[in-house]
Amino acid sequence: MPTPHPQPRRYRLVADELRRRIEAGVIPAGSLLPSESTLMAEFSVARGTVREALALLRAEGLALTEVGRGTYARPIVPVRRLASERYREELEQVRSGELGTSFTADQRVDWSAYTLDKDFREVPATKVQAELFGVEPGTMLLERHFLFRTHGVPQQMSVSCLLLDMVAGTPVADPDNEPWPGGNASQLHSLGHTITGIRERPRWRLPTPDEVDALRIPGGVHVVVITRQTYVLDRVVEVAEIVMRADLVDLDYWIDLT
Amino acid sequence: MPTPHPQPRRYRLVADELRRRIEAGVIPAGSLLPSESTLMAEFSVARGTVREALALLRAEGLALTEVGRGTYARPIVPVRRLASERYREELEQVRSGELGTSFTADQRVDWSAYTLDKDFREVPATKVQAELFGVEPGTMLLERHFLFRTHGVPQQMSVSCLLLDMVAGTPVADPDNEPWPGGNASQLHSLGHTITGIRERPRWRLPTPDEVDALRIPGGVHVVVITRQTYVLDRVVEVAEIVMRADLVDLDYWIDLT
DNA sequence: CAGTGGTCTAGACCACGCT
């Protein structure tokens, strides 16, 4: 809808003023904006106009809306930096055999605030999954569905798949062993596979209704979806799809050229 | 706006039906959807309801809208894979001293379809720029604004900054030398700097009015913004911000753990 | 319960793209 109407465009004026107030701190982060009816009165516009202004602010990531409560300025939330280097750190741990020592102990302490919903299924690979693994469609996979929470708040959904004949009968296939100390790298190491590389393909989209529900995503917030392939040499040993609220993460990739 | 109204919700029904038609190929990619007034008649709903349905399809990336023309199913467009490995390839070229030979020649052929708008400025570093470079705010920078086109179609906007006292008086500071064979890596190599790493931080947002204008972004399409820092050892030698239509690129990062 | 946002209607005027 690239720019008709050279005139005022009232919904823009309303949005501009609200944006100004939010950025100036007149409306502090996390606090409620005036209600739609208040805004109708203040700016002398119809409700539809107010709602268009609020929709714009939501799309810009400046405001969130909850039914029955109101629209509020986006609270300042701790953003999780998702740096590619975290994989290297995980692997260092595994290689040095230091699981269960200081670093892992620290992790465990952090884990006290974490809870994990898990659901393991054995399924034949879909066409997409097969392509990502480089195997024939129908090859059996162990599909592991996770929902991570911090202090009870849902943070991340993921589906991680392993080739079933690589894990069947091992502790990795037992959901009771999750969360696994040292994570994926450690898990694969226990199966005799040492990760040599990871490929990540991030994209952004609207959340599905399932995701809105599971992650309690407020109106106007998008999700980041990362498709991850874990490699041992040229072989893909794990395929995962990770879904997070886009406003809670900050992707950070390091490309080493030495 | 997480899900009130357990009932039909008409705009959803309209959107669902249109989505079905698009995915089934009843409405081929690139072709126009029925006009809003046609949809009003077909589904017996008010115009606002039709517009909400179309807004949803736009937000999902399935439809694009152009004023005076209509709303059409997203055409199938060649998506550019933005793989991190491309930096390694550039660097290989530079290292092997093969600029001007086959590979570069091929590039040049490709370049025949490219045009580049450029605008160089000498500016003091803003706080953000200074932080990215690791220098004091106010340090002079060469700010290079580029707009890339393929066959005349704007594809990518970028602003690439170099430390002015590193480039002043060199061919790199002359816009007439753009596009530079071999790209950034080659350019920095000519200054005696061999790149050792790159950090990229991708994010996603609505386009600014400037971006809508420069990149001719249709309604409902977002942009990917990549903040790039080019490193020589621990020193940042280039900082760039790259803006592309989100529906035309596919980010692909490889994390080597060997 | 009152107040919030979510959905929907039925009008209206305007700027834009085509023919």
Place this chain on the structure above:
DNA sequence: GCGTGGTCTAGACCACTGT
């Protein structure tokens, strides 16, 4: 000029969240 979407109004009923 006609049809397109962009904006705007003034109503209405509903579900959800609080008290």
